[in-house]
Amino acid sequence: MEKKTKIMLVASPGGHFVQLSLVSECLQDMDITVVGTYEDKPSFMYGDRYFKLSDFSRDNAYIAVKVLFECLSIFKKTRPSLIVTTGAAPGLIMLLVGRLFGTKTIWLESIANSRKLSLSGKIAKGLGITVFSQWENVAKLSNVEYHGRVL
Template structure:
């Protein structure tokens, strides 16, 4: 992936740990990590770090603010690909990415062992490539399965 730029985005906790493991596989590519921490956690690789606000179903009024933050990041960074492990900020980033015609990949969290997450289902309806880390979930939801991150 010479001369390509990847943008990795995830919520804190397990989503970000999984994303960090994925990002490590692309250490030869220019990359930007996006999450909700004020500063980039030490365990993450990546050339640059950008912050967005966190939100969930409990505070959906923040979605528009995050939408605008994601829009500004994508316009500034011009990535070739957005990769996310979720959750809500990752979904907003792929929505904005699709509007700006950026290729996007959603890697559903390893925690979703029985069914695809709500955000993953929404992403799949938007033409985003969705990957499950569980073979059975992938088969039942007509998704891509390439193994587990952890």
């Protein structure tokens, strides 16, 4: 029996999660772990397992330390070969954890960022994480990849 690729999908609530759910539809044949800030995995999201992370933003950045430890714990339990996030801050922390362990990482910039790359997207790019924009003009201006839109 062939072993399935282990993929971790991470997103914050709202549009980030909706966009990631569209990605998850394309990966149904993979071993998917979903990580989010909802109490439970939304019914519209494909995935075999779900883990909850605390949410934070620039306004309460001190929570990032707690999220870092949550990410380390989840990563050790799942050991994915690829981590994909549509944002926001908790997804960036998980990508950082993945990079520390040599895991492939992708930041898929939100469709809402149609004029410039988000701060988290810029940080991800600066840390050597593969960044995709869903807007061709943003990709060109930011020197990141563009392969179309999820929405």
